[in-house]
Amino acid sequence: MTTTDMPRKVDADSVRGVAKKGPRGGRSGGLRRAVPATTLLWVLAAIYAVPVLWFVLSSFKPAGDLFSLPLTLFPNNPTVSGYKAAWDSANFSQYFINTTIVCVIATILTVGVSCCTGYALAKYDNKWLKVFFVGILATTMLPGEVMLAPQFLVVRDLGLYNSLAGIILPAVLTATGCFMFRQFFLTVPDELIEAARIDGARELSIFLRIMVPISRPIMLTLAILSFQWRWNDYIWPLLMLNDPNKFTVQIGIQSLVGAQNINWSVVLGGSVISMIPLIVVFLVFQRYVMNADINAGLKD
Protein backbone atom coordinates (compact mmCIF):
# COMPACT_ATOMS: atom_id res chain seq x y z
CA MET A 1 0.00 0.00 0.00
CA THR A 2 2.69 2.45 0.98
CA THR A 3 4.51 1.93 -2.25
CA THR A 4 1.46 2.76 -4.28
CA ASP A 5 0.68 5.72 -2.06
CA MET A 6 4.06 7.30 -2.56
CA PRO A 7 4.01 7.96 -6.28
CA ARG A 8 0.45 9.14 -6.04
CA LYS A 9 1.50 11.81 -3.60
CA VAL A 10 4.37 12.84 -5.76
CA ASP A 11 2.03 12.97 -8.69
CA ALA A 12 -0.44 15.17 -6.94
CA ASP A 13 2.29 17.54 -5.87
CA SER A 14 3.81 17.83 -9.28
CA VAL A 15 0.38 18.41 -10.81
CA ARG A 16 -0.28 21.15 -8.31
CA GLY A 17 3.15 22.58 -9.09
CA VAL A 18 2.31 22.72 -12.76
CA ALA A 19 -0.99 24.37 -12.03
CA LYS A 20 0.79 27.02 -9.98
CA LYS A 21 3.12 27.77 -12.81
CA GLY A 22 0.13 28.16 -15.14
CA PRO A 23 -0.73 31.44 -16.83
CA ARG A 24 -0.95 34.51 -14.61
CA GLY A 25 0.27 32.68 -11.53
CA GLY A 26 -2.39 30.23 -10.39
CA ARG A 27 -4.84 30.96 -7.57
CA SER A 28 -4.76 34.71 -7.23
CA GLY A 29 -5.00 35.08 -11.02
CA GLY A 30 -7.97 32.69 -11.04
CA LEU A 31 -9.66 34.78 -8.40
CA ARG A 32 -8.97 37.98 -10.29
CA ARG A 33 -10.70 36.44 -13.29
CA ALA A 34 -13.44 34.73 -11.31
CA VAL A 35 -14.75 37.93 -9.73
CA PRO A 36 -15.80 39.83 -12.89
CA ALA A 37 -17.12 36.69 -14.63
CA THR A 38 -19.09 35.60 -11.59
CA THR A 39 -20.42 39.11 -10.99
CA LEU A 40 -21.58 39.42 -14.59
CA LEU A 41 -23.19 35.99 -14.43
CA TRP A 42 -25.16 36.76 -11.30
CA VAL A 43 -26.17 40.26 -12.34
CA LEU A 44 -27.65 38.74 -15.49
CA ALA A 45 -29.25 35.91 -13.53
CA ALA A 46 -30.83 38.47 -11.21
CA ILE A 47 -32.25 40.41 -14.17
CA TYR A 48 -33.84 37.22 -15.44
CA ALA A 49 -35.05 36.02 -12.06
CA VAL A 50 -36.52 39.26 -10.70
CA PRO A 51 -39.66 39.36 -12.89
CA VAL A 52 -40.66 35.84 -11.87
CA LEU A 53 -39.73 36.46 -8.25
CA TRP A 54 -41.76 39.67 -8.08
CA PHE A 55 -44.68 37.95 -9.78
CA VAL A 56 -44.67 34.92 -7.48
CA LEU A 57 -44.19 36.98 -4.30
CA SER A 58 -47.00 39.31 -5.33
CA SER A 59 -49.31 36.37 -5.73
CA PHE A 60 -49.10 35.80 -1.98
CA LYS A 61 -50.29 39.29 -1.16
CA PRO A 62 -53.91 39.85 -0.19
CA ALA A 63 -55.87 41.65 -2.90
CA GLY A 64 -55.94 44.85 -0.85
CA ASP A 65 -52.15 44.96 -0.50
CA LEU A 66 -51.32 44.46 -4.19
CA PHE A 67 -51.27 48.15 -4.99
CA SER A 68 -50.58 49.67 -1.58
CA LEU A 69 -47.61 52.02 -1.66
CA PRO A 70 -44.78 51.80 -0.96
CA LEU A 71 -44.45 48.49 -2.75
CA THR A 72 -42.79 45.78 -0.72
CA LEU A 73 -41.01 42.81 -2.14
CA PHE A 74 -42.23 40.35 0.45
CA PRO A 75 -45.90 40.14 1.35
CA ASN A 76 -46.60 41.57 4.80
CA ASN A 77 -49.52 39.25 5.44
CA PRO A 78 -48.91 36.30 3.13
CA THR A 79 -52.07 34.60 2.03
CA VAL A 80 -53.15 32.03 -0.50
CA SER A 81 -56.54 33.65 -1.02
CA GLY A 82 -55.63 34.58 -4.60
CA TYR A 83 -54.88 30.93 -5.29
CA LYS A 84 -58.11 29.79 -3.71
CA ALA A 85 -60.10 32.35 -5.63
CA ALA A 86 -58.44 31.32 -8.89
CA TRP A 87 -58.95 27.65 -8.22
CA ASP A 88 -62.64 28.10 -7.35
CA SER A 89 -63.46 30.67 -9.98
CA ALA A 90 -64.04 29.84 -13.60
CA ASN A 91 -63.71 26.11 -13.19
CA PHE A 92 -59.96 26.18 -12.84
CA SER A 93 -59.72 22.63 -11.54
CA GLN A 94 -61.57 21.41 -14.62
CA TYR A 95 -59.14 23.33 -16.86
CA PHE A 96 -56.30 21.66 -15.04
CA ILE A 97 -57.71 18.18 -15.59
CA ASN A 98 -58.35 18.93 -19.27
CA THR A 99 -54.83 20.24 -19.82
CA THR A 100 -53.30 17.28 -18.04
CA ILE A 101 -55.27 14.84 -20.20
CA VAL A 102 -54.18 16.66 -23.35
CA CYS A 103 -50.52 16.81 -22.30
CA VAL A 104 -50.22 13.20 -21.19
CA ILE A 105 -51.99 11.60 -24.15
CA ALA A 106 -50.41 13.90 -26.73
CA THR A 107 -46.97 13.29 -25.26
CA ILE A 108 -47.29 9.51 -25.25
CA LEU A 109 -48.55 9.50 -28.84
CA THR A 110 -45.92 12.00 -30.00
CA VAL A 111 -43.04 10.03 -28.51
CA GLY A 112 -44.31 6.70 -29.87
CA VAL A 113 -45.07 7.92 -33.37
CA SER A 114 -41.87 9.98 -33.64
CA CYS A 115 -39.77 7.04 -32.47
CA CYS A 116 -41.22 4.75 -35.16
CA THR A 117 -40.85 7.36 -37.89
CA GLY A 118 -37.34 8.39 -36.86
CA TYR A 119 -36.19 4.77 -36.83
CA ALA A 120 -37.67 4.06 -40.27
CA LEU A 121 -36.06 7.21 -41.70
CA ALA A 122 -32.68 6.34 -40.24
CA LYS A 123 -32.45 2.61 -40.90
CA TYR A 124 -34.40 1.86 -44.04
CA ASP A 125 -33.70 3.03 -47.52
CA ASN A 126 -36.69 3.39 -49.82
CA LYS A 127 -37.64 6.02 -52.32
CA TRP A 128 -40.97 6.76 -50.68
CA LEU A 129 -39.28 7.15 -47.31
CA LYS A 130 -37.20 9.94 -48.81
CA VAL A 131 -40.33 11.53 -50.21
CA PHE A 132 -41.99 11.38 -46.82
CA PHE A 133 -38.88 12.88 -45.23
CA VAL A 134 -39.20 15.89 -47.54
CA GLY A 135 -42.88 16.05 -46.58
CA ILE A 136 -41.99 16.25 -42.90
CA LEU A 137 -39.45 18.94 -43.69
CA ALA A 138 -42.24 20.89 -45.38
CA THR A 139 -44.26 20.95 -42.16
CA THR A 140 -41.56 23.13 -40.65
CA MET A 141 -41.92 25.59 -43.51
CA LEU A 142 -45.70 25.76 -43.26
CA PRO A 143 -46.44 25.88 -39.56
CA GLY A 144 -49.86 25.46 -38.05
CA GLU A 145 -50.36 29.17 -37.43
CA VAL A 146 -50.23 29.75 -41.17
CA MET A 147 -52.96 27.21 -41.82
CA LEU A 148 -55.26 28.06 -38.96
CA ALA A 149 -58.38 28.40 -41.06
CA PRO A 150 -58.08 25.34 -43.32
CA GLN A 151 -56.76 23.18 -40.49
CA PHE A 152 -59.71 24.23 -38.41
CA LEU A 153 -62.12 23.26 -41.19
CA VAL A 154 -60.50 19.84 -41.63
CA VAL A 155 -60.60 19.05 -37.93
CA ARG A 156 -64.19 20.26 -37.77
CA ASP A 157 -65.16 18.10 -40.76
CA LEU A 158 -63.57 15.10 -39.06
CA GLY A 159 -66.02 15.68 -36.22
CA LEU A 160 -63.34 16.65 -33.73
CA TYR A 161 -64.54 20.20 -33.05
CA ASN A 162 -65.00 20.95 -29.37
CA SER A 163 -63.23 17.79 -28.27
CA LEU A 164 -59.87 17.27 -26.63
CA ALA A 165 -58.99 14.83 -29.43
CA GLY A 166 -59.14 17.78 -31.80
CA ILE A 167 -56.28 19.34 -29.86
CA ILE A 168 -54.29 16.15 -29.36
CA LEU A 169 -54.27 14.51 -32.79
CA PRO A 170 -53.01 17.35 -35.01
CA ALA A 171 -50.16 17.87 -32.52
CA VAL A 172 -48.77 14.34 -32.73
CA LEU A 173 -46.86 14.80 -35.98
CA THR A 174 -43.81 16.90 -35.14
CA ALA A 175 -40.81 17.34 -37.38
CA THR A 176 -38.62 17.99 -34.35
CA GLY A 177 -39.54 14.68 -32.78
CA CYS A 178 -38.90 12.71 -35.97
CA PHE A 179 -35.55 14.47 -36.51
CA MET A 180 -34.43 13.87 -32.95
CA PHE A 181 -35.04 10.13 -33.24
CA ARG A 182 -33.61 9.98 -36.74
CA GLN A 183 -30.38 11.64 -35.58
CA PHE A 184 -30.16 9.24 -32.68
CA PHE A 185 -30.77 6.07 -34.70
CA LEU A 186 -28.23 7.15 -37.32
CA THR A 187 -25.60 6.83 -34.59
CA VAL A 188 -26.68 3.28 -33.76
CA PRO A 189 -24.43 0.89 -35.74
CA ASP A 190 -26.15 -1.09 -38.48
CA GLU A 191 -24.21 -4.17 -37.33
CA LEU A 192 -26.46 -4.37 -34.31
CA ILE A 193 -29.48 -4.80 -36.57
CA GLU A 194 -27.66 -7.15 -38.92
CA ALA A 195 -26.65 -9.37 -36.03
CA ALA A 196 -30.22 -9.56 -34.81
CA ARG A 197 -31.41 -10.38 -38.33
CA ILE A 198 -28.89 -13.18 -38.59
CA ASP A 199 -30.22 -14.49 -35.30
CA GLY A 200 -33.59 -14.68 -37.00
CA ALA A 201 -35.29 -11.72 -35.36
CA ARG A 202 -38.09 -10.12 -37.32
CA GLU A 203 -37.93 -6.47 -38.29
CA LEU A 204 -40.55 -5.12 -35.93
CA SER A 205 -39.33 -7.14 -32.99
CA ILE A 206 -35.80 -5.79 -33.57
CA PHE A 207 -37.32 -2.34 -33.33
CA LEU A 208 -39.45 -3.04 -30.28
CA ARG A 209 -37.00 -5.15 -28.30
CA ILE A 210 -33.66 -3.57 -29.13
CA MET A 211 -34.13 -0.10 -30.55
CA VAL A 212 -36.95 1.24 -28.39
CA PRO A 213 -35.14 0.44 -25.11
CA ILE A 214 -31.86 2.05 -26.15
CA SER A 215 -33.57 5.24 -27.26
CA ARG A 216 -34.86 6.02 -23.78
CA PRO A 217 -32.87 9.28 -23.33
CA ILE A 218 -34.33 10.70 -26.53
CA MET A 219 -37.78 9.59 -25.46
CA LEU A 220 -37.45 11.45 -22.19
CA THR A 221 -36.16 14.58 -23.89
CA LEU A 222 -38.94 14.64 -26.43
CA ALA A 223 -41.49 13.83 -23.73
CA ILE A 224 -40.46 16.89 -21.74
CA LEU A 225 -40.54 19.12 -24.81
CA SER A 226 -43.88 17.77 -25.97
CA PHE A 227 -45.35 18.21 -22.51
CA GLN A 228 -44.20 21.81 -22.50
CA TRP A 229 -45.56 22.55 -25.99
CA ARG A 230 -48.98 21.17 -25.14
CA TRP A 231 -49.14 22.71 -21.69
CA ASN A 232 -48.38 26.15 -23.14
CA ASP A 233 -50.52 25.86 -26.26
CA TYR A 234 -52.96 28.67 -26.66
CA ILE A 235 -54.27 29.51 -30.09
CA TRP A 236 -55.23 26.02 -31.26
CA PRO A 237 -57.20 25.08 -28.12
CA LEU A 238 -58.80 28.53 -28.31
CA LEU A 239 -60.08 27.74 -31.80
CA MET A 240 -61.05 24.16 -31.11
CA LEU A 241 -62.90 24.52 -27.85
CA ASN A 242 -66.24 26.14 -27.42
CA ASP A 243 -67.50 24.49 -24.29
CA PRO A 244 -66.05 26.14 -21.14
CA ASN A 245 -65.97 22.71 -19.49
CA LYS A 246 -63.32 21.67 -21.97
CA PHE A 247 -61.12 24.77 -21.74
CA THR A 248 -57.42 24.39 -21.03
CA VAL A 249 -55.50 26.31 -18.37
CA GLN A 250 -54.03 28.85 -20.79
CA ILE A 251 -57.45 29.77 -22.15
CA GLY A 252 -58.68 30.08 -18.59
CA ILE A 253 -55.92 32.52 -17.65
CA GLN A 254 -56.26 34.53 -20.82
CA SER A 255 -60.01 34.88 -20.24
CA LEU A 256 -59.25 36.22 -16.76
CA VAL A 257 -56.90 38.84 -18.23
CA GLY A 258 -59.22 39.66 -21.08
CA ALA A 259 -61.84 40.95 -18.68
CA GLN A 260 -62.29 44.72 -18.51
CA ASN A 261 -61.36 45.07 -14.87
CA ILE A 262 -58.62 42.62 -14.15
CA ASN A 263 -58.81 40.96 -10.78
CA TRP A 264 -55.06 40.79 -10.35
CA SER A 265 -55.23 38.69 -7.23
CA VAL A 266 -57.00 35.91 -9.12
CA VAL A 267 -54.88 36.30 -12.25
CA LEU A 268 -51.62 36.10 -10.32
CA GLY A 269 -52.76 33.06 -8.38
CA GLY A 270 -54.01 31.27 -11.47
CA SER A 271 -50.85 32.05 -13.44
CA VAL A 272 -48.58 30.75 -10.71
CA ILE A 273 -50.64 27.57 -10.39
CA SER A 274 -50.41 27.07 -14.14
CA MET A 275 -46.63 27.20 -14.15
CA ILE A 276 -46.04 24.78 -11.26
CA PRO A 277 -46.38 21.48 -13.19
CA LEU A 278 -43.88 22.51 -15.86
CA ILE A 279 -41.35 23.82 -13.35
CA VAL A 280 -41.61 20.53 -11.44
CA VAL A 281 -41.23 18.43 -14.60
CA PHE A 282 -38.28 20.57 -15.63
CA LEU A 283 -36.48 20.44 -12.30
CA VAL A 284 -36.84 16.66 -12.16
CA PHE A 285 -35.64 16.07 -15.71
CA GLN A 286 -33.48 19.13 -16.30
CA ARG A 287 -30.30 17.24 -17.06
CA TYR A 288 -31.97 15.70 -20.12
CA VAL A 289 -33.13 19.04 -21.49
CA MET A 290 -29.83 20.75 -20.73
CA ASN A 291 -27.77 18.04 -22.39
CA ALA A 292 -30.02 17.48 -25.36
CA ASP A 293 -28.27 18.06 -28.64
CA ILE A 294 -31.12 20.03 -30.07
CA ASN A 295 -29.80 21.10 -33.43
CA ALA A 296 -32.64 19.59 -35.40
CA GLY A 297 -34.58 22.80 -34.91
CA LEU A 298 -37.09 22.98 -32.12
CA LYS A 299 -40.35 24.28 -33.34
CA ASP A 300 -43.93 24.14 -32.05
Added chain:
Amino acid sequence: MTERAPDVSVSPPRSRSKYTLAPLVLIAANVVLFALFFLWPAVIGLVYSFTNYTGVGAFQFVGLDNYQRLFGDSTFFDALTRTLLYTVLFVPLNFVFSLLIANVLVSKHAKGVSVARVFFFIPWLLSPIVVGVLWRWLFGENFGLVNYFIEKFGGSAVPWQSNADLSLMVVVVAASWAWTGFSMLLFIAAIKNVPTSYYEAAALDGAGAWRQFISITLPSIAPTSFIVILLNTIHAMKEYPLFASLNNGGPGTTNNLLVQYIYQTGFKSGQIGYASAASFVLMLILMVVAIVQMMVNRRVENR
Protein backbone atom coordinates in the same frame (compact mmCIF):
# COMPACT_ATOMS: atom_id res chain seq x y z
CA MET B 1 -30.60 -12.71 -52.79
CA THR B 2 -29.20 -15.07 -50.19
CA GLU B 3 -26.04 -15.51 -52.24
CA ARG B 4 -25.49 -11.80 -52.06
CA ALA B 5 -25.55 -11.84 -48.29
CA PRO B 6 -21.78 -11.13 -47.97
CA ASP B 7 -22.44 -7.92 -49.85
CA VAL B 8 -24.27 -6.60 -46.85
CA SER B 9 -21.23 -5.03 -45.30
CA VAL B 10 -20.18 -3.44 -48.58
CA SER B 11 -23.43 -1.82 -49.59
CA PRO B 12 -25.86 -1.69 -46.68
CA PRO B 13 -28.24 0.74 -48.42
CA ARG B 14 -29.14 -1.81 -51.06
CA SER B 15 -29.84 -4.50 -48.49
CA ARG B 16 -31.98 -2.11 -46.50
CA SER B 17 -34.25 -1.31 -49.39
CA LYS B 18 -35.50 -4.88 -49.63
CA TYR B 19 -37.57 -4.24 -46.52
CA THR B 20 -40.86 -2.65 -47.41
CA LEU B 21 -43.44 -3.81 -44.95
CA ALA B 22 -41.58 -2.94 -41.74
CA PRO B 23 -40.83 0.71 -42.59
CA LEU B 24 -44.34 1.09 -43.96
CA VAL B 25 -45.83 -0.09 -40.67
CA LEU B 26 -43.46 2.15 -38.74
CA ILE B 27 -44.38 5.34 -40.55
CA ALA B 28 -48.06 4.51 -41.15
CA ALA B 29 -49.39 6.55 -38.23
CA ASN B 30 -47.40 9.62 -39.18
CA VAL B 31 -48.36 9.32 -42.84
CA VAL B 32 -52.04 9.37 -41.90
CA LEU B 33 -51.51 12.35 -39.60
CA PHE B 34 -49.49 14.10 -42.27
CA ALA B 35 -52.19 13.60 -44.88
CA LEU B 36 -55.04 14.62 -42.58
CA PHE B 37 -53.59 17.56 -40.71
CA PHE B 38 -51.00 18.93 -43.11
CA LEU B 39 -51.54 17.96 -46.73
CA TRP B 40 -55.30 18.27 -46.79
CA PRO B 41 -55.41 21.65 -44.99
CA ALA B 42 -52.58 22.97 -47.14
CA VAL B 43 -54.39 22.04 -50.33
CA ILE B 44 -57.83 23.30 -49.33
CA GLY B 45 -56.22 26.41 -47.84
CA LEU B 46 -54.72 27.21 -51.20
CA VAL B 47 -58.04 26.50 -52.93
CA TYR B 48 -60.04 28.57 -50.44
CA SER B 49 -57.71 31.50 -50.88
CA PHE B 50 -59.19 31.87 -54.36
CA THR B 51 -62.80 31.72 -53.12
CA ASN B 52 -65.20 33.71 -51.00
CA TYR B 53 -65.79 30.79 -48.64
CA THR B 54 -67.18 31.72 -45.23
CA GLY B 55 -66.75 28.36 -43.51
CA VAL B 56 -70.26 27.11 -44.25
CA GLY B 57 -72.41 26.65 -47.31
CA ALA B 58 -71.52 27.20 -50.95
CA PHE B 59 -68.70 29.35 -52.25
CA GLN B 60 -67.58 30.84 -55.51
CA PHE B 61 -64.19 31.12 -57.07
CA VAL B 62 -63.15 34.73 -57.17
CA GLY B 63 -59.73 34.34 -58.74
CA LEU B 64 -57.11 36.65 -57.30
CA ASP B 65 -59.67 38.99 -55.73
CA ASN B 66 -58.67 38.12 -52.18
CA TYR B 67 -55.03 38.83 -52.89
CA GLN B 68 -55.87 42.08 -54.63
CA ARG B 69 -58.04 43.12 -51.73
CA LEU B 70 -55.22 42.33 -49.31
CA PHE B 71 -52.91 44.74 -51.08
CA GLY B 72 -55.44 47.51 -50.69
CA ASP B 73 -56.25 46.63 -47.09
CA SER B 74 -54.56 49.09 -44.75
CA THR B 75 -55.41 46.96 -41.69
CA PHE B 76 -53.49 44.08 -43.22
CA PHE B 77 -50.54 46.32 -44.02
CA ASP B 78 -50.52 47.76 -40.53
CA ALA B 79 -50.46 44.23 -39.10
CA LEU B 80 -47.71 43.26 -41.52
CA THR B 81 -45.51 46.30 -40.74
CA ARG B 82 -46.06 45.86 -37.04
CA THR B 83 -45.08 42.18 -37.31
CA LEU B 84 -41.93 43.01 -39.27
CA LEU B 85 -41.00 45.77 -36.82
CA TYR B 86 -41.51 43.39 -33.92
CA THR B 87 -39.33 40.77 -35.62
CA VAL B 88 -36.56 43.24 -36.44
CA LEU B 89 -36.46 44.40 -32.81
CA PHE B 90 -36.86 41.03 -31.12
CA VAL B 91 -34.38 38.91 -33.08
CA PRO B 92 -31.21 41.00 -32.47
CA LEU B 93 -32.07 41.65 -28.83
CA ASN B 94 -32.61 37.97 -28.19
CA PHE B 95 -29.44 37.12 -30.11
CA VAL B 96 -27.20 39.48 -28.15
CA PHE B 97 -28.52 38.49 -24.75
CA SER B 98 -28.55 34.74 -25.31
CA LEU B 99 -25.04 34.81 -26.79
CA LEU B 100 -23.74 36.92 -23.93
CA ILE B 101 -25.30 34.61 -21.36
CA ALA B 102 -24.09 31.47 -23.13
CA ASN B 103 -20.56 32.85 -23.07
CA VAL B 104 -20.73 33.66 -19.39
CA LEU B 105 -22.17 30.22 -18.66
CA VAL B 106 -19.34 28.35 -20.38
CA SER B 107 -16.69 30.55 -18.79
CA LYS B 108 -14.32 28.58 -16.57
CA HIS B 109 -14.07 31.49 -14.18
CA ALA B 110 -17.71 32.07 -13.30
CA LYS B 111 -18.98 30.44 -10.12
CA GLY B 112 -22.44 28.96 -9.62
CA VAL B 113 -23.10 28.27 -13.28
CA SER B 114 -25.40 25.29 -12.79
CA VAL B 115 -27.72 27.23 -10.48
CA ALA B 116 -27.69 30.41 -12.58
CA ARG B 117 -28.52 28.39 -15.69
CA VAL B 118 -31.87 27.45 -14.19
CA PHE B 119 -32.76 31.13 -13.71
CA PHE B 120 -32.19 31.80 -17.40
CA PHE B 121 -34.13 28.74 -18.38
CA ILE B 122 -37.30 29.13 -16.32
CA PRO B 123 -38.73 31.98 -18.45
CA TRP B 124 -38.65 29.66 -21.46
CA LEU B 125 -40.84 27.18 -19.61
CA LEU B 126 -43.56 29.71 -18.94
CA SER B 127 -46.35 29.86 -21.46
CA PRO B 128 -46.58 33.01 -23.61
CA ILE B 129 -49.85 33.72 -21.82
CA VAL B 130 -48.19 33.74 -18.41
CA VAL B 131 -45.23 35.72 -19.74
CA GLY B 132 -47.70 38.28 -21.05
CA VAL B 133 -49.53 38.49 -17.73
CA LEU B 134 -46.25 38.78 -15.86
CA TRP B 135 -44.94 41.70 -17.93
CA ARG B 136 -48.30 43.39 -17.92
CA TRP B 137 -48.05 43.24 -14.15
CA LEU B 138 -44.49 44.66 -14.16
CA PHE B 139 -45.29 47.41 -16.65
CA GLY B 140 -48.72 48.47 -15.39
CA GLU B 141 -49.10 52.21 -15.88
CA ASN B 142 -50.61 53.01 -12.51
CA PHE B 143 -49.43 50.12 -10.44
CA GLY B 144 -46.45 48.43 -12.10
CA LEU B 145 -43.11 47.89 -10.43
CA VAL B 146 -41.24 49.65 -13.21
CA ASN B 147 -43.24 52.86 -13.01
CA TYR B 148 -43.03 52.70 -9.23
CA PHE B 149 -39.25 52.83 -9.43
CA ILE B 150 -39.28 55.50 -12.13
CA GLU B 151 -41.45 57.70 -9.95
CA LYS B 152 -39.40 56.95 -6.87
CA PHE B 153 -36.30 58.23 -8.61
CA GLY B 154 -38.01 61.43 -9.66
CA GLY B 155 -39.33 60.49 -13.10
CA SER B 156 -42.94 60.55 -14.19
CA ALA B 157 -44.98 57.46 -14.96
CA VAL B 158 -44.37 56.12 -18.46
CA PRO B 159 -47.46 55.19 -20.51
CA TRP B 160 -46.34 51.60 -21.21
CA GLN B 161 -49.77 50.49 -22.29
CA SER B 162 -51.35 53.52 -23.93
CA ASN B 163 -48.42 54.46 -26.16
CA ALA B 164 -48.36 52.10 -29.13
CA ASP B 165 -44.57 52.08 -29.59
CA LEU B 166 -43.79 51.64 -25.90
CA SER B 167 -46.40 48.92 -25.76
CA LEU B 168 -44.65 47.09 -28.60
CA MET B 169 -41.31 47.59 -26.91
CA VAL B 170 -42.53 45.93 -23.73
CA VAL B 171 -43.55 42.88 -25.78
CA VAL B 172 -40.13 42.84 -27.46
CA VAL B 173 -38.38 42.86 -24.08
CA ALA B 174 -40.74 40.24 -22.69
CA ALA B 175 -40.22 37.96 -25.70
CA SER B 176 -36.44 38.30 -25.57
CA TRP B 177 -36.53 37.51 -21.88
CA ALA B 178 -38.71 34.47 -22.42
CA TRP B 179 -36.76 33.07 -25.37
CA THR B 180 -33.25 33.49 -24.02
CA GLY B 181 -33.23 30.02 -22.46
CA PHE B 182 -33.81 28.32 -25.78
CA SER B 183 -31.27 30.27 -27.86
CA MET B 184 -28.80 30.07 -25.01
CA LEU B 185 -28.96 26.25 -25.02
CA LEU B 186 -28.10 26.14 -28.70
CA PHE B 187 -25.23 28.59 -28.22
CA ILE B 188 -23.82 26.70 -25.25
CA ALA B 189 -23.67 23.47 -27.25
CA ALA B 190 -21.97 25.28 -30.13
CA ILE B 191 -19.41 27.13 -28.00
CA LYS B 192 -18.48 23.94 -26.19
CA ASN B 193 -17.68 22.35 -29.55
CA VAL B 194 -15.05 24.94 -30.46
CA PRO B 195 -11.64 23.26 -29.97
CA THR B 196 -9.85 24.73 -26.95
CA SER B 197 -6.56 24.59 -28.86
CA TYR B 198 -7.76 27.58 -30.94
CA TYR B 199 -8.07 29.67 -27.82
CA GLU B 200 -4.74 28.47 -26.45
CA ALA B 201 -3.02 29.40 -29.68
CA ALA B 202 -4.71 32.80 -29.70
CA ALA B 203 -3.75 33.40 -26.07
CA LEU B 204 -0.11 32.63 -26.92
CA ASP B 205 -0.33 35.25 -29.65
CA GLY B 206 -1.51 37.70 -27.04
CA ALA B 207 -5.18 37.93 -28.04
CA GLY B 208 -7.43 39.20 -25.28
CA ALA B 209 -10.86 37.84 -24.37
CA TRP B 210 -12.72 40.22 -26.70
CA ARG B 211 -10.36 39.52 -29.59
CA GLN B 212 -10.77 35.76 -29.04
CA PHE B 213 -14.53 36.12 -29.03
CA ILE B 214 -14.56 38.09 -32.30
CA SER B 215 -11.95 36.04 -34.13
CA ILE B 216 -12.62 32.54 -32.87
CA THR B 217 -15.96 32.09 -31.12
CA LEU B 218 -18.14 34.10 -33.47
CA PRO B 219 -16.91 32.51 -36.74
CA SER B 220 -16.92 29.02 -35.21
CA ILE B 221 -20.53 29.21 -34.11
CA ALA B 222 -21.80 30.81 -37.34
CA PRO B 223 -23.99 27.81 -38.28
CA THR B 224 -25.67 27.91 -34.87
CA SER B 225 -26.12 31.67 -35.09
CA PHE B 226 -27.87 31.07 -38.37
CA ILE B 227 -30.25 28.52 -36.84
CA VAL B 228 -30.99 30.78 -33.89
CA ILE B 229 -31.75 33.75 -36.14
CA LEU B 230 -33.86 31.66 -38.49
CA LEU B 231 -35.93 29.98 -35.78
CA ASN B 232 -36.43 33.23 -33.89
CA THR B 233 -37.47 35.09 -37.04
CA ILE B 234 -40.02 32.45 -37.95
CA HIS B 235 -41.24 32.36 -34.38
CA ALA B 236 -41.57 36.14 -34.21
CA MET B 237 -43.52 36.31 -37.46
CA LYS B 238 -46.10 33.95 -35.92
CA GLU B 239 -46.31 35.58 -32.51
CA TYR B 240 -49.78 36.07 -31.11
CA PRO B 241 -50.41 34.66 -27.59
CA LEU B 242 -47.88 37.00 -25.99
CA PHE B 243 -49.64 40.01 -27.49
CA ALA B 244 -53.03 38.56 -26.59
CA SER B 245 -52.22 38.52 -22.90
CA LEU B 246 -49.82 41.47 -22.64
CA ASN B 247 -51.69 44.24 -24.41
CA ASN B 248 -54.30 42.44 -26.49
CA GLY B 249 -52.90 44.02 -29.63
CA GLY B 250 -53.46 47.42 -28.11
CA PRO B 251 -53.68 50.22 -27.54
CA GLY B 252 -56.68 49.95 -29.81
CA THR B 253 -55.67 47.78 -32.73
CA THR B 254 -52.23 49.27 -33.39
CA ASN B 255 -50.34 46.19 -32.26
CA ASN B 256 -52.50 43.60 -33.98
CA LEU B 257 -50.07 41.20 -35.58
CA LEU B 258 -50.46 39.00 -38.64
CA VAL B 259 -51.68 35.87 -36.90
CA GLN B 260 -54.15 37.91 -34.92
CA TYR B 261 -55.34 39.51 -38.15
CA ILE B 262 -55.79 36.06 -39.71
CA TYR B 263 -57.62 34.85 -36.63
CA GLN B 264 -59.95 37.82 -36.61
CA THR B 265 -60.82 37.89 -40.30
CA GLY B 266 -61.12 34.12 -40.50
CA PHE B 267 -62.92 33.27 -37.31
CA LYS B 268 -64.48 36.46 -36.00
CA SER B 269 -65.78 37.72 -39.34
CA GLY B 270 -66.07 34.33 -41.01
CA GLN B 271 -64.05 35.27 -44.10
CA ILE B 272 -62.22 31.99 -44.46
CA GLY B 273 -61.26 32.62 -48.09
CA TYR B 274 -59.80 36.02 -47.31
CA ALA B 275 -57.99 34.77 -44.20
CA SER B 276 -56.53 31.90 -46.21
CA ALA B 277 -55.13 34.38 -48.70
CA ALA B 278 -53.54 36.31 -45.82
CA SER B 279 -52.12 33.02 -44.50
CA PHE B 280 -50.48 32.32 -47.81
CA VAL B 281 -48.92 35.76 -47.87
CA LEU B 282 -47.50 35.03 -44.41
CA MET B 283 -46.24 31.68 -45.67
CA LEU B 284 -44.54 33.32 -48.65
CA ILE B 285 -42.82 35.78 -46.33
CA LEU B 286 -41.63 32.94 -44.08
CA MET B 287 -40.28 31.06 -47.09
CA VAL B 288 -38.47 34.12 -48.40
CA VAL B 289 -36.97 34.67 -44.95
CA ALA B 290 -35.81 31.06 -44.80
CA ILE B 291 -34.35 31.10 -48.31
CA VAL B 292 -32.55 34.42 -47.87
CA GLN B 293 -31.07 33.30 -44.58
CA MET B 294 -29.97 30.00 -46.09
CA MET B 295 -28.21 31.83 -48.90
CA VAL B 296 -26.49 34.15 -46.46
CA ASN B 297 -25.49 31.17 -44.36
CA ARG B 298 -24.01 29.38 -47.35
CA ARG B 299 -21.94 32.42 -48.24
CA VAL B 300 -20.70 32.74 -44.70
CA GLU B 301 -19.72 29.07 -44.61
CA ASN B 302 -17.95 29.19 -47.96
CA ARG B 303 -15.91 32.19 -47.00
